Every structure is written in structure tokens, then in C-alpha cells.
Amino acid sequence: MIDLEKLTISQARQGLKNKEYSAVELTTAYLDKIKKIDSNIKSYLWITEDLAIKQAALADEMIAKNTDLPLTGIPCAIKDNIMVRGEKCTAGSKFLENYIAPYDATVIEKLKHQGAIFLGKTNMDEFAMGSSCENSAYFPTKNPHDLERVPGGSSGGSAAAVAANLCLFALGSDTGGSIRQPASFCGVSGIKPTYGTVSRYGVIAFASSLDQVGPIAKNSKDCQTVFEAIRGKSKNDSTTIDFPDSKKDWEIKGLKIGVPKEYFGQGLDPEIEKSIKQALDFYKQNGAEIIEISLPYTDYALACYYIIAPSEASANLAKFDGIRFSEIKKMAETEDLLDFYLQNRSLGFGKEVKKRIMLGTYTLSAGYYDAYYKKALQVRTLIKNDFEQAFKKVDLIMGPTSPVLPFKINEKADDPLAMYLSDVYTVAVPLAGLPGMSIPCGWTKNLPIGLQLIAPAFKENLIFETADFFEKNYGLRTN
Amino acid sequence: MISEEIVKKIAALSYLKIEENELKKFEQDFSSILEYVNKLKELDTQAIEETAGMAHHSNIFRADQPEVFANQDLLDLMPRRKDNYLEVKKILNND
Numbered sequence: 001m002i003d004l005e006k007l008t009i010s011q012a013r014q015g016l017k018n019k020e021y022s023a024v025e026l027t028t029a030y031l032d033k034i035k036k037i038d039s040n041i042k043s044y045l046w047i048t049e050d051l052a053i054k055q056a057a058l059a060d061e062m063i064a065k066n067t068d069l070p071l072t073g074i075p076c077a078i079k080d081n082i083m084v085r086g087e088k089c090t091a092g093s094k095f096l097e098n099y100i101a102p103y104d105a106t107v108i109e110k111l112k113h114q115g116a117i118f119l120g121k122t123n124m125d126e127f128a129m130g131s132s133c134e135n136s137a138y139f140p141t142k143n144p145h146d147l148e149r150v151p152g153g154s155s156g157g158s159a160a161a162v163a164a165n166l167c168l169f170a171l172g173s174d175t176g177g178s179i180r181q182p183a184s185f186c187g188v189s190g191i192k193p194t195y196g197t198v199s200r201y202g203v204i205a206f207a208s209s210l211d212q213v214g215p216i217a218k219n220s221k222d223c224q225t226v227f228e229a230i231r232g233k234s235k236n237d238s239t240t241i242d243f244p245d246s247k248k249d250w251e252i253k254g255l256k257i258g259v260p261k262e263y264f265g266q267g268l269d270p271e272i273e274k275s276i277k278q279a280l281d282f283y284k285q286n287g288a289e290i291i292e293i294s295l296p297y298t299d300y301a302l303a304c305y306y307i308i309a310p311s312e313a314s315a316n317l318a319k320f321d322g323i324r325f326s327e328i329k330k331m332a333e334t335e336d337l338l339d340f341y342l343q344n345r346s347l348g349f350g351k352e353v354k355k356r357i358m359l360g361t362y363t364l365s366a367g368y369y370d371a372y373y374k375k376a377l378q379v380r381t382l383i384k385n386d387f388e389q390a391f392k393k394v395d396l397i398m399g400p401t402s403p404v405l406p407f408k409i410n411e412k413a414d415d416p417l418a419m420y421l422s423d424v425y426t427v428a429v430p431l432a433g434l435p436g437m438s439i440p441c442g443w444t445k446n447l448p449i450g451l452q453l454i455a456p457a458f459k460e461n462l463i464f465e466t467a468d469f470f471e472k473n474y475g476l477r478t479n
Numbered sequence: 480m481i482s483e484e485i486v487k488k489i490a491a492l493s494y495l496k497i498e499e500n501e502l503k504k505f506e507q508d509f510s511s512i513l514e515y516v517n518k519l520k521e522l523d524t525q526a527i528e529e530t531a532g533m534a535h536h537s538n539i540f541r542a543d544q545p546e547v548f549a550n551q552d553l554l555d556l557m558p559r560r561k562d563n564y565l566e567v568k569k570i571l572n573n574d
Contacts, residue, residue: 259541303518325558334568354493361489377555
């Protein structure tokens with residue numbers, strides 16, 4: 001019997017190498033556990049059992065031949081907006097209910113090359129639009145630490161699956177906080193890498209100037225292992241770039257940590273504030289320098305995001321018309337092509353998606369473009385400059401990931417603005433194209449609190465080292 | 480500032496059909512979101528450049544060579560098809 005509760009990627013690799021168990025046995029243990037407990041949490045939309053068993057057998061061969069790589073035999077979960085050839089890929093939408101991915105996303109190719117094992121596809125807010133997983137067209141996912149609460153979103157299924165020990169890591173995607181906020185809500189680690197480090201080919205697009213794929217895992221070192229496996233220049237996503245390794249000697253002594261005063265304002269839960277300040281104290285006691293900084297345009301980041309992301313989404317989602325794939329079957333007889341489009345799109349998209357498509361159409365439309373879209377692009381420059389100025393003084397920035405604790409299911413369902421406000425600390429990072437990570441830093445009763453680490457572009461390693469130091473020395477209970 | 484008329488107009492531009500009984504809710508939601516994003520108007524951005532994307536480089540060139548997508552799965556996804564052609568409703572009338 002393999003104990004999955006505390007298992008990490010590095011430990012599982014040891015277990016596989018030492019022949020304590022095979023990849024098939026490890027995979028079967030996860031599949032059994034998913035079947036046993038995921039009916040309560042609902043982190044997976046479906047499992048890909050046949051594929052997983054086949055991959056596990058291949059992984060065992062790689063191990064036997066000593067051709068194994070850092071993720072060989074490691075069972076993982078994939079957010080359902082990432083295509084795995086031959087498996088369903090719905091992005092949490094009814095529109096794509098019967099869509100079978102015709103090719104592998106680049107990140108999937110890379111994981112297959114490593115010999116990683118895909119257990120299933122995880123639940124998400126439809127087309128990654130949401131902060132709670134309640135916008136999934138299928139069912140809401142529950143927070144494993146409190147089944148009455150949300151796991152966060154949009155990669156809520158991925159974060160919940162990791163937190164409930166139903167995989168060793170999961171891939172998510174982050175546009176405005178969709179990896180970091182659910183990682184925070186579920187008490188696990190998740191990183192949104194620098195824009196351009198990970199290919200989006202084969203990932204269903206939401207807002208292309210912001211979207212980035214990244215890992216969610218039980219600790220920062222595991223995240224690093226996955227990040228190293230999936231990053232790199234790819235010919236099918238021309239925004240990707242090869243970048244020099246930022247690896248260099250890391251030392252806690254003299255590390256300059258910037259703490260933006262704007263991240264501790266109105267709306268921050270006092271329990272979260274307390275926990276973040278304790279974490280900062282810990283770094284200080286170990287020799288880091290804590291420096292108060294200002295990111296003056298923080299207050300405008302959310303408004304900027306909620307113009308830019310819907311604008312891009314309205315263009316990206318224009319391709320869903322039911323012609324080339326995914327015709328909605330329950331549609332009434334259509335009069336003409338326009339009627340066909342209208343019926344497909346109206347039946348296929350859920351409410352939040354329709355709302356954002358329309359919002360984006362409005363902010364891009366004649367007469368409003370300058371006042372909204374152009375204005376938001378200018379404010380984006382100001383937000384980017386904020387960080388550039390800050391990084392002249394500090395090595396990295398820390399603050400809370402979310403202003404609120406995981407909220408109850410349905411609590412914010414009727415108030416779109418209240419829901420959007422839970423992204424207030426995460427949206428600026430993708431607007432500036434930076435890497436940002438959330439790691440667990442405390443608990444209030446049974447609910448986890450996340451610490452956000454933000455670094456200059458391509459300095460993921462600085463984040464990993466700084467997070468790892470905390471995880472190894474702070475002595476936080478794991479759940 | 481948002482009326483039901485505007486909601487209907489944006490819906491038409493978005494190729495979406497909104498039911499009569501949903502108009503009110505969309506109108507309310509748009510109004511509250513737009514009221515919030517209007518705070519950007521407080522900022523004077525006249526001399527500020529726009530940041531449209533985060534790409535670290537531009538003008539990526541490659542040879543202009545077609546690649547054949549060599550699997551049948553893409554065709555199998557087509558809802559209506561004759562042989563290997565996609566079937567769509569006609570868009571021109573006979574008259």
C-alpha cells in the first residue's frame with residue numbers, strides 16, 4: 001500500500017528508482033483513490049484510465065532501461081483547456097462537450113516525452129473565466145479542506161486534485177490569477193511563469209496577451225521540476241523564447257524583499273494579513289531585508305484587466321460557431337447561416353462567458369475603443385512601469401495571493417464585482433508579464449492562506465529558491 | 480449608462496441571442512462592471528504609450544511552406560461533411 005498523503009514528486013521518483021513500487025502500481029493507487037473519494041470533491045471532469053495505464057507501462061520500461069527522466073512515472077492531472085490527443089477537451093464548456101482533441105498541446109508532448117502519466121482532465125470555470133470553479137458547465141468542484149467552500153478558479157480542479165492527493169502535480173493556466181488563487185485556496189503551490197516561457201500551442205485561448213500555462217504541486221521544488229520540463233521555445237507559439245538560466249548562488253542573507261503597501265489595504269482579511277506578516281518576519285529573522293515599497297497603480301490593475309481580458313476573449317471566442325466542430329445537437333432547425341451561428345453560440349456558451357464576450361465586444365466597439373480598450377493599454381504600461389521601478393530597489397516582491405479566504409459555494413454567485421475583487425492581488429502580474437507564485441504560509445482554522453512571490457521576468461529560479469527556503473524551515477503544518 | 484437597447488446591440492455584434500427575461504440582469508451586471516472600470520478615467524494617460532502585448536520579440540519569420548495536418552481526427556470533428564469537404568448552409572440566395 002503506497003501512502004499517497006505525503007508523497008511528493010521527488011519522493012515518488014526515489015520509490016520508483018528503488019523499485020519499491022512500479023509506475024503501474026503507483027498509477028493504479030491514484031486511480032483507485034480518485035474513484036473512492038473524488039465523488040465528494042469533484043476535481044476531475046473525467047479520468048483517462050486507459051491512457052494512464054498504457055503510459056505507466058511505458059514509464060516502467062523507461063525505468064528498467066535507465067532512460068528515465070525527472071517526471072518518468074509521475075501521475076498528474078491536466079486542466080481541461082489543454083489538449084491531450086484522443087481525449088475529450090471541453091474547457092469546462094457545453095460547447096465542447098463532444099470535442100476530441102485532434103493533437104497534443106506542446107506541453108503535453110513534453111510531458112509525454114518525460115514519461116509522465118495523465119490520470120484525467122480537471123474541472124475549471126468555463127473557458128477559464130471565473131475565480132471559483134462555479135462557472136463550470138458541468139458541476140462545481142469543492143475545496144478539499146472544507147467541502148462547503150470553493151477551491152478557487154479557474155484552475156480549481158487542478159488545485160483541488162493536488163490538495164486531495166489525487167495526483168502528484170497538475171497543469172493549470174493563469175490569465176488573471178487562475179493558477180495562484182486556487183493554489184492559495186487549496187493550500188498548495190502554483191506558479192504562473194513569465195510570459196513567453198511556456199508554449200500555449202494546443203491550449204484553448206482566453207486572453208492571449210496574458211495566458212500562461214504552469215504547474216500546481218505540493219511544494220515549490222516539485223513545481224520547478226515540472227516547469228523545467230514544460231518550458232522552452234516552440235515553433236508553434238511565436239511568443240515563446242529561450243532564456244538564459246537565472247540560476248546563481250542564492251542566499252537569504254541580504255535578499256531584498258519588497259512589500260507593497262497597496263497590498264495591505266481595505267478589503268484584506270485580518271487573518272490573512274497576520275499570517276503574511278508572520279511569514280515576512282520569518283524571512284527577516286533569517287537575514288532578508290524587508291523593504292516597504294509602493295506600486296501606485298495597483299488600484300487600477302483590476303479595472304485594466306477587466307477591459308483587456310474580455311476584449312481579447314471576445315476575439316478568441318469568435319471561432320466557436322459550430323461549423324467546423326461542436327455543433328450543438330439540441331438546436332432547433334435553422335433558417336440561415338446567421339441563425340445557425342446565433343443558436344449555436346447562445347446554447348453553447350454559459351452566462352459568464354456570454355457576459356465577457358459582450359463586455360469585450362463593447363469595449364472594442366466604435367465609439368468606445370479609445371475610452372476603454374486604448375485607455376486600458378495605456379494603464380497597462382503604467383502598471384508595468386510600477387514593477388520596473390520597484391525591481392530597481394528589491395530582488396522580489398511578496399504579499400498575499402488573495403484578499404479573502406476560500407468563500408462558500410454560491411456566496412458570490414450573484415455579484416460579479418465581488419467575485420472579480422478576489423483577483424485584486426493577482427491580475428497585475430500577468431499584465432506586467434511577470435512570474436508569480438503562491439505557496440501556503442499559514443492556516444486559519446481549517447482554511448489555508450497563500451503567500452505570493454513576484455519576481456522580475458525570467459527569474460523563476462529566484463522564486464523557487466526563496467519559496468523552498470520557507471517550506472523547509474518555517475515548519476508549517478501540511479494540512 | 481447601459482440600456483436594454485445597448486445590451487441588445489452588443490449581443491447582436493457578438494452573435495449572441497439574449498432572451499427578453501435575461502436583458503435586465505445583463506444590463507445590471509454591465510452597469511456595475513463598467514462603473515467600476517470607469518475609474519481608469521481618473522488617470523491622465525495622454526502621453527503614455529500603449530502596451531498591447533507582452534511578447535519579448537517581434538517579427539518571427541519562417542519559411543512559407545505549407546504543412547499537411549496528417550491525421551483524420553480533424554475531419555472527424557466536422558459536424559456536417561461530404562467526403563472530405565465541410566458542409567455549410569448556403570449564404571447566397573437564388574434570386
